[in-house]
Amino acid sequence: MDVFLQACIGGISxxxxxxxxxxxxxxxxxxxxxxxxxxxxxxxxxAYIHFTLVAGLGLPSLAALPFTLVLAGLFGAMxxxxxxxxxxxxxxxxxxxxxxGLGILLRSVTGMIWxxxxxxxxxxxxxxxxxxxxAVVSTVDLFALGATAFVTAGxxxxxxxxxxxxxxxxxxxNRYAAQLMGIRVQRxxxxxxxxxxxxxxxxxxxxxxxxxxxxxLGFIGLAALPAAVLxxxxxxxxxxxxxVAIGLAESLAGTxxxxxxxxxxxxxxxxxxxxxxxxxxxxxxxxxxxxxRV
Amino acid sequence: MATTVxxxxxxxxxxxxxxxxxxxxxxxxxFWFGALLVALAIAPVVGASLGGNYVPYLLxxxxxxxxxxxxxNLLTGSAGLVSLGHAAFFAVGAYTAGFFASTxxxxxxxxxxxxxxxxxxxxxxxxxPALRLKGIYLALATIAFQMIVTHVVLRWESVTGGANGMTIxxxxxxxxxxxxxxxxxxxxxxxxxxxxxxxxNLMRSRYGRALVAIRDSDVAAExxxxxxxxxxxxxxxxxxxxxxxAGSLFAxxxxxxxxxxxxxxxxxxxxxxxxxxxxxxxxxxxxxxxVLTLLPEVLRFVLDAVNSFSPDLMLPDLRAxxxxxxxxxxxxxxxxxxxxxxxxxxxxxxxxxF
Numbered sequence: 001m002d003v004f005l006q007a008c009i010g011g012i013s014x015x016x017x018x019x020x021x022x023x024x025x026x027x028x029x030x031x032x033x034x035x036x037x038x039x040x041x042x043x044x045x046x047a048y049i050h051f052t053l054v055a056g057l058g059l060p061s062l063a064a065l066p067f068t069l070v071l072a073g074l075f076g077a078m079x080x081x082x083x084x085x086x087x088x089x090x091x092x093x094x095x096x097x098x099x100x101g102l103g104i105l106l107r108s109v110t111g112m113i114w115x116x117x118x119x120x121x122x123x124x125x126x127x128x129x130x131x132x133x134x135a136v137v138s139t140v141d142l143f144a145l146g147a148t149a150f151v152t153a154g155x156x157x158x159x160x161x162x163x164x165x166x167x168x169x170x171x172x173x174n175r176y177a178a179q180l181m182g183i184r185v186q187r188x189x190x191x192x193x194x195x196x197x198x199x200x201x202x203x204x205x206x207x208x209x210x211x212x213x214x215x216x217l218g219f220i221g222l223a224a225l226p227a228a229v230l231x232x233x234x235x236x237x238x239x240x241x242x243x244v245a246i247g248l249a250e251s252l253a254g255t256x257x258x259x260x261x262x263x264x265x266x267x268x269x270x271x272x273x274x275x276x277x278x279x280x281x282x283x284x285x286x287x288x289x290x291x292x293r294v
Numbered sequence: 295m296a297t298t299v300x301x302x303x304x305x306x307x308x309x310x311x312x313x314x315x316x317x318x319x320x321x322x323x324x325f326w327f328g329a330l331l332v333a334l335a336i337a338p339v340v341g342a343s344l345g346g347n348y349v350p351y352l353l354x355x356x357x358x359x360x361x362x363x364x365x366x367n368l369l370t371g372s373a374g375l376v377s378l379g380h381a382a383f384f385a386v387g388a389y390t391a392g393f394f395a396s397t398x399x400x401x402x403x404x405x406x407x408x409x410x411x412x413x414x415x416x417x418x419x420x421x422x423p424a425l426r427l428k429g430i431y432l433a434l435a436t437i438a439f440q441m442i443v444t445h446v447v448l449r450w451e452s453v454t455g456g457a458n459g460m461t462i463x464x465x466x467x468x469x470x471x472x473x474x475x476x477x478x479x480x481x482x483x484x485x486x487x488x489x490x491x492x493x494x495n496l497m498r499s500r501y502g503r504a505l506v507a508i509r510d511s512d513v514a515a516e517x518x519x520x521x522x523x524x525x526x527x528x529x530x531x532x533x534x535x536x537x538x539x540a541g542s543l544f545a546x547x548x549x550x551x552x553x554x555x556x557x558x559x560x561x562x563x564x565x566x567x568x569x570x571x572x573x574x575x576x577x578x579x580x581x582x583x584x585v586l587t588l589l590p591e592v593l594r595f596v597l598d599a600v601n602s603f604s605p606d607l608m609l610p611d612l613r614a615x616x617x618x619x620x621x622x623x624x625x626x627x628x629x630x631x632x633x634x635x636x637x638x639x640x641x642x643x644x645x646x647x648f
Binding site: 035083086087090091092093094096097098100101102103104105106107108109111112116222225226229233264267268271272274275278279282 | 370374376423426427429430431433434435437438439441442445448449558562565566569608610611612613614615617618619621622625626629
């Protein structure tokens with residue numbers, strides 16, 4: 001039972017990171033129909049921005065958090081304006097390749113600025129552990145859970161209770177109709193990217209906190225794709241549920257299937273789930289069916 | 295050649311379908327293709343006289359990459375099916391060759407054929423889900439395939455040698471052994487040329503036109519009587535077979551393969567090749583493969599120059615930076631790739647001064 005509980009805690013904590021990446025991915029995909037394969041790298045950049053504010057400028061880690069989110073948001077907006085907007089009318093495949101290129105670029109530039117060495121990350125919260133029913137819980141796990149819950153709740157409120165959020169939902173439903181209603185679609189696209197980059201930065205901080213700070217952090221962007229698909233690429237609650245589900249599944253597979261199927265099953269279990277989801281129900285749990293008028 | 299018009303002045307006008315679909319539309323092209331063959335034949339000898347084994351080595355790598363790029367371009371450029379899993383097909387080809395050559399001791403001509411067939415069959419199987427998936431969903435499925443193959447390569451130790459990899463003897467035909475880069479080049483180059491010609495013929499056939507129709511609108515293609523299921527799976531199969539043959543050459547050429555050779559980064563690199571070269575273009579596949587293979591070597595010189603200012607800069611970083619930049623700049627400024635740019639230049643001069 002202890003083992004099970006411990007696996008669940010680790011899984012949920014990791015799943016929260018997946019959820020944060022998937023949330024950013026879904027935000028962008030839902031509003032702009034761009035599949036952002038650089039979401040993981042945005043996360044990494046966010047973590048490095050935070051690291052610089054704390055280690056370089058000497059800000060307290062928690063106080064640096066809002067600054068990080070704002071800077072990351074600006075960075076996301078900049079990417080939208082410089083890279084995504086010129087390609088807006090290209091087929092989706094081109095944008096997939098463009099964001100892959102962006103990811104490569106971000107990783108190499110980050111490596112040039114901060115080197116590829118592993119850095120210990122200044123945690124925004126006091127680190128410690130306590131036990132619940134025999135399982136060890138770290139405050140970092142709680143931070144992951146709290147940050148994810150905060151972001152999801154915040155996004156929900158933003159989308160449903162504010163004028164801007166409603167406008168974004170309108171764009172997601174029908175871009176042209178929204179434009180005809182006087183919504184500034186271009187401006188909101190920029191805002192969407194800013195929002196997604198800020199969410200990614202928070203995810204990056206959580207992830208760097210759970211593990212460590214490294215330029216390979218961005219590879220989690222690939223690992224989180226199954227979460228986004230499982231939840232459905234257009235659904236924000238789906239991203240949360242998909243993320244936690246994939247995290248749990250991975251952790252449990254690592255605990256219970258490792259000795260049956262051999263080592264390393266943990267790393268690819270998410271992709272087996274991804275294939276299964278794509279074959280059985282490509283729209284995921286909460287996605288919209290892909291229909292198109294000819 | 296446009297005899298109906300009569301004067302040579304209008305040679306570039308196309309007056310029949312047969313002419314439009316001809317492999318070499320003009321005698322000039324035939325001449326340049328011949329010249330290319332001659333250049334290819336002497337390239338390693340000239341290269342070896344310049345810098346030892348280094349140039350022939352690069353030519354081999356570029357030739358192998360060309361075959362993969364041709365295969366991927368059929369699938370992604372011509373049929374519009376995105377694959378981020380071609381390094382996996384490459385791995386399947388390489389390990390199949392390795393298994394049959396070193397473990398079972400098959401001769402080279404058999405292992406390369408078996409590699410092509412096995413990888414092609416796996417491509418057909420992977421292609422089946424592609425019938426239901428479109429665009430980004432297909433890209434995700436191929437990423438999953440890539441991850442699973444990487445895992446299998448690492449863990450199926452009895453066949454692949456796991457993390458230790460496996461060694462493959464150099465190929466030989468009869469008593470002649472293709473050891474060394476220069477000798478091996480005379481295997482790689484003919485295979486690459488035949489692969490390119492076969493692809494050119496494929497693309498100008500009914501089959502190639504059907505694929506392009508699917509890319510442009512699969513609903514419209516289906517309405518015109520194109521069997522989507524058949525053509526899409528075939529595209530996957532042929533593309534994978536090409537990649538498998540290239541993988542087999544790669545295994546024999548290096549003599550050693552390990553799981554590190556076949557990462558998702560390599561898949562991305564192949565995709566970069568065809569985007570940089572030009573989607574749906576055979577010339578584009580060749581240009582892309584050569585540019586991406588030779589680029590790091592050029593960068594090595596750049597790095598030496600730059601390192602006097604900032605000694606911390608490392609080659610992988612610089613290379614990734616340049617690849618990322620090229621990819622983005624090409625997409626933004628020349629979506630048809632370098633081959634498209636070349637065609638535009640040619641068109642400009644043909645109609646010059648108008």
